[in-house]
Every structure is written in C-alpha cells, then in structure tokens.
Amino acid sequence: MIHKWLKEGMSKSAIAKMLGISRETVRKYANKPESYIPVISKAPVENLVDEYLPHVAHMLEIAKEKKIEIPTTVIYDEIVKLGYLGSLRWLQTVMQRYDLRKRAKEEEQLIRFETEAGQQMQVDWIEFPKDNLSAFVATMGYSRASYVEYVEDETLETLISCHLNAFSYFGGVPKESLYDNMRTVITKRNAYGYGKHQLNSMFEDFAKHCGFKIRVCKPYRAKTKGKVERFNHYLRYSFHNSLSVRLAMKRYSMNIDNANAEVIKWLDDVANKRIHQTTLQIPFALLAEERYHLLPLPKPYLGIHPKAINVILAKNQKIFQSTAKMKGVYIPNRDMQSYDAFIPSLTALVALSYAGSSMNGSLLWN
Secondary structure, eight states: OHHHHHHTTOOHHHHHHHHTSOHHHHHHHHTSOTTOOOOOOOOOOOOTTGGGHHHHHHHHHHHHHTTOOOOHHHHHHHHHHTTOOSOHHHHHHHHHHTTHHHHHHHSSOSSOOOSOTTTEEEEEEEEEGGGTEEEEEEEETTTOOEEEEEESOOOHHHHHHHHHHHHHHHTSBOSEEEEOSOTTTEEETTBTBTTOOEEOHHHHHHHHHHTOEEEEOOTTOGGGGHHHHHHHHHHIIIIIHHHHHHHHHTTOOOOHHHHHHHHHHHIIIIITTSOOTTTSSOHHHHHHHHGGGSBOOOOOOOSOOHHHHHHHHHHHHHHHHHHHTSSSOOOOOOOGGGGGGHHHHHHHHHHHHHHTOOSOHHHHHO
16 A cells, blocks of 8 residues: 555655554555565563452452452552552553453452363364364363464374374373363263263373373363363464465465464464463463473373273174174174274284284285
C-alpha cells in the first residue's frame, strides 16, 4: 500500500497520516522491495505485576469467602510490602486485563491446579487436513506447560516417538498420562469388565518401560482432559492459522519441517512464557517446580519386551481354545490396520526362536 501510494504521488507525511503510523516507518518500508513482507512476532509482555498475580487472586478469594469488597488500593499496599515497584494504575490495568474481580465472583476457585505437580500429562491429536498434517499435543496438568510436534501420520511408532520427545522437553516423565479413544492406545473398552479396557500391547509395554500409568477418558466426556483441549484451541487460532497465512503471503505452503521449526520457537517464546489464564502464572515457571516431581527420563525404547510377548501369546491361546470348540473356525472381520499390533510380537518371537535354535534360517522361516 505504501509503494502504491508513493507511485500515485502521495507524500510520506500524507501516507503516515492516512495509516496512523510515523513518517519514519513509512520511509523504512518505502526503502524495502515491494515483495517484502514484515514478520511480526509478539512475545508476551512481562510486567511488574505478573509475579504478584497469585497473591492478588488469593486476596480476592478470601474477600469473596468473607462476602466483603476489598479496594484495589488495599491490594496495592499489600503487594508493595512484598516488593512490588509498579504503580497503582498499572495494577488496576492488569487486574482488568485478566478480569480478576469478575472471575472471583463467578468461579468457585480463581486459581485452579486440579492435579499435583508431576502427576498427570494430557495427550491429544489435533488434525489439520488442509495441510495434510496432524499435531501431537501434550499438556502437563499442574504447570500447563505444553509440547507440540507436527507429524504426517498417527501411527503407534509416531505416538511413541512423540512421547519420548515430550518427556525430553519437559525434563522427565509424569506418573500418569490421560488419553481419549486413540486406537493406538485402547483397542477395546471394558473388555475385561467395567473400566478394565484392552490396551494396545506395545503401547502398554512402552508405558511400563517409561514408568507411567495409562488413563483413559470416559466416552463423550472429553472435558476430563480439558487442559489439553483448551490448548488445542489456542494452538489452532493463535499459532497454526497465523503461520499458514504468513507462509501463504510469501508463497510458501506449510510442511512438517517449517511447522515444527516455528512451533518450537512459539512454545519457547510465547505459549509457555505467557501468563496462563487459569493458574495466573507462567507455565515455564511452574514447570521448573514440577520437574522435581517427575520420573527420570527413560532409556531408549527398543520395542516390545519378551515378557509382554508371552502374555500376548497366552491370551491368544485362550481365544483359540474357546473358538476351537465351535463347529467352524471363527474369523472376526477386521481392517488391515488391526493386524499391525501383531508385527512386533511375531518379529521378536522369530528372533528369539532363531537365537535358541540349531535349525538353519530357511527352515525356520518356512
């Protein structure tokens, strides 16, 4: 627009007035090529009030319990005693920005954590079909720190790889991880009784290897993992859509490489450094506390454990014995992907048999 108006004969001062910017800014972009697109990355603005927000919220909660009104001047005097160096006006501005008084009246608890430090991680997939990509999203229940990784498929191998990368990013392993009805995690609900689900054997072995327990949401109760669901919305509208537009303006398309390069910068500089609306604290600051409660990072995962193979074979033997009593052999209708779970078991079984057998290779495979 600046280049267009300059060609039409408008002065820099007139353009600056028209756009509501300074003449120096007009001159700056007038000297850039017409194809130049400015990239604006706004990091969260740190202010003097941020570290005192939990204390302010606590005062408002106590005032609510006692059914009294507490003036902002009283709150200001209290946080000044704690070391606050800002102005009263700035305190009022920040309190209005986060609607602290309104939220204190409407919510049962202004600051919520729900889970203990290091207790739970919530996991979900978010799909972007227009870009042929999905994103693995993991959010820590206590700190609300999040990890995102763009992928091209949602296979079990990809899920395990993303988990390992998330653990590395957070600096440890939580005690439990919460999922919805991911086919790579749960194969049949209530298979062994109410609440006793049949889990994917390889992923179950991976969880045991890392030391975390698998928890599954109730059907149609996605809010039980609301922390990661809310972050999904934030990711889609504050990062993904913005990046898609920025790339399109430069005539680039989004792919797994540029998406992952940009999302890590966004996580480090924006998402995990902002004041979280629920905790009123910075996720990275709470993660620094949470890391002391996490399990240590696991050793590299080399696949399903031989002991798990024996369990799978025992289950399959019971199924065979029960179906063999029928007149015919029962063959369930399955899609081809359902057989993927058997591949690691069979591969490891053949390897173990080959290692302990004196038979030659060709005969063993036959």
